[in-house]
Amino acid sequence: MSLSPIVLSIPIYFVLIGVELLAERWQHTHRYRFADALTNISCGMTSQVAGVFMRVVGVGAYAFVYEHFAFLHIKQSWTAGILLFVLADLGYYWAHRLSHQINLFWGGHVVHHQSEDYNLSVALRQSSLQSLFTFFVYLPLAVIGFEPVFFVYISALVTLYQFWIHTEFIGRLGPLEWVLNTPSHHRVHHGRNPRYIDKNYAGALIVWDRLFGTFEPETERPVYGITVPLQSWNPLWANVSHYPALWRQVQATPGLANRLRVVFGRPGWRPAEQGGPLEIPPVAEDTYRKYQPTPARGVPGYVLAQYVVLVGVAALFVFTQKSMPPATRYLLAGWIAAGVVAGGGLLENRSWAWQLEVPRLLASLALLVALLWESSFLLWAGALGGMFVLASVAWCYKLRPVAGAAANAASGATA
Ligand SMILES: [Zn+2]
Numbered sequence: 001m002s003l004s005p006i007v008l009s010i011p012i013y014f015v016l017i018g019v020e021l022l023a024e025r026w027q028h029t030h031r032y033r034f035a036d037a038l039t040n041i042s043c044g045m046t047s048q049v050a051g052v053f054m055r056v057v058g059v060g061a062y063a064f065v066y067e068h069f070a071f072l073h074i075k076q077s078w079t080a081g082i083l084l085f086v087l088a089d090l091g092y093y094w095a096h097r098l099s100h101q102i103n104l105f106w107g108g109h110v111v112h113h114q115s116e117d118y119n120l121s122v123a124l125r126q127s128s129l130q131s132l133f134t135f136f137v138y139l140p141l142a143v144i145g146f147e148p149v150f151f152v153y154i155s156a157l158v159t160l161y162q163f164w165i166h167t168e169f170i171g172r173l174g175p176l177e178w179v180l181n182t183p184s185h186h187r188v189h190h191g192r193n194p195r196y197i198d199k200n201y202a203g204a205l206i207v208w209d210r211l212f213g214t215f216e217p218e219t220e221r222p223v224y225g226i227t228v229p230l231q232s233w234n235p236l237w238a239n240v241s242h243y244p245a246l247w248r249q250v251q252a253t254p255g256l257a258n259r260l261r262v263v264f265g266r267p268g269w270r271p272a273e274q275g276g277p278l279e280i281p282p283v284a285e286d287t288y289r290k291y292q293p294t295p296a297r298g299v300p301g302y303v304l305a306q307y308v309v310l311v312g313v314a315a316l317f318v319f320t321q322k323s324m325p326p327a328t329r330y331l332l333a334g335w336i337a338a339g340v341v342a343g344g345g346l347l348e349n350r351s352w353a354w355q356l357e358v359p360r361l362l363a364s365l366a367l368l369v370a371l372l373w374e375s376s377f378l379l380w381a382g383a384l385g386g387m388f389v390l391a392s393v394a395w396c397y398k399l400r401p402v403a404g405a406a407a408n409a410a411s412g413a414t415a
């Protein structure tokens with residue numbers, strides 16, 4: 001199967017993020033925070049890399065159902081494409097709604113809502129596990145008879161549509177607000193204000209929310225994020241943090257029926273004897289404090305340099321992984337994961353992040369040699385990569401805090 005439009009659009013994402021950063025400078029507003037935006041990009045990278053391994057579940061199930069149960073075999077055409085777009089968008093509405101309203105599924109979607117800012121980088125903040133919970137919603141489309149490649153492309157367009165609506169620079173859009181999901185509608189969806197919780201699930205068409213009673217207009221400026229903030233820049237923790245909390249909640253709940261409702265009911269549900277469902281806490285923009293540990297001097301520049309390489313390697317990985325031997329594929333995926341985890345940890349001033357970063361850099365050299373060995377890798381790229389890694393080792397050594405300072409920095413991060 002050829003590449004999804006989501007991957008092909010990577011350069012456009014970064015150009016538009018650049019434009020938004022310029023607009024921020026121009027208007028003297030503060031929409032981006034370096035570590036938050038970088039974590040959003042980390043989550044996007046891990047989601048794409050994980051997708052290489054997990055696509056087999058969602059797309060595999062769709063292809064299986066199409067092969068065995070399809071009523072029709074609908075040919076690709078503009079008319080069929082528009083019809084499929086509308087149906088895939090309706091599927092997205094329900095997949096998204098279930099992701100918010102079933103506690104277990106929420107763990108697969110919460111990642112997208114953890115950013116406390118609202119800008120185009122939030123659109124890239126995607127979960128690695130969400131499709132595991134929601135792929136079944138789309139299976140009726142396979143039964144109708146839309147072939148898998150057609151479905152993958154058109155449903156990617158529903159996701160792609162949602163990129164531009166993650167911005168505060170666009171206000172209201174007149175009559176378009178009636179039909180389309182717009183920046184204003186989607187800002188509401190990302191708000192943690194009580195009136196905005198579980199509203200505006202739309203992908204591209206807001207008509208589904210109007211039809212199914214989940215529409216809420218933007219009447220106050222949203223405070224972005226989730227009611228229990230993540231307080232971490234670690235993209236892997238962002239993806240799994242919900243499950244230990246869910247497990248603890250199950251253990252603390254008496255009775256099987258109650259426990260099942262904790263897992264499959266709404267997030268925050270509790271039995272009456274434990275006080276009933278949790279209230280959504282009120283929140284005020286002027287008193288809300290966003291998670292913002294102060295990184296050590298020089299660290300953001302170092303992490304940014306590593307990310308330029310990481311984003312390049314992750315894109316290259318997604319484009320070329322099919323021709324790689326499985327061992328190289330797993331090693332590279334692990335290396336990218338280690339890179340984003342270390343980057344987040346360095347920005348949080350964690351001492352373990354320094355302990356991870358040095359072996360990661362040394363592993364980069366080993367990976368470069370392995371890629372050169374396979375000869376599909378250009379010699380000059382290997383040499384350039386090697387020089388970058390060696391320069392990074394020296395840079396890392398220069399920035400590395402002494403033992404006492406590291407301990408202080410780490411405790412400062414949690415203060
Ligand atoms: Zn959502």
Ligand SMILES: [Zn+2]
Nearest residue numbers: 112166186190
């Ligand atoms: Zn969003």
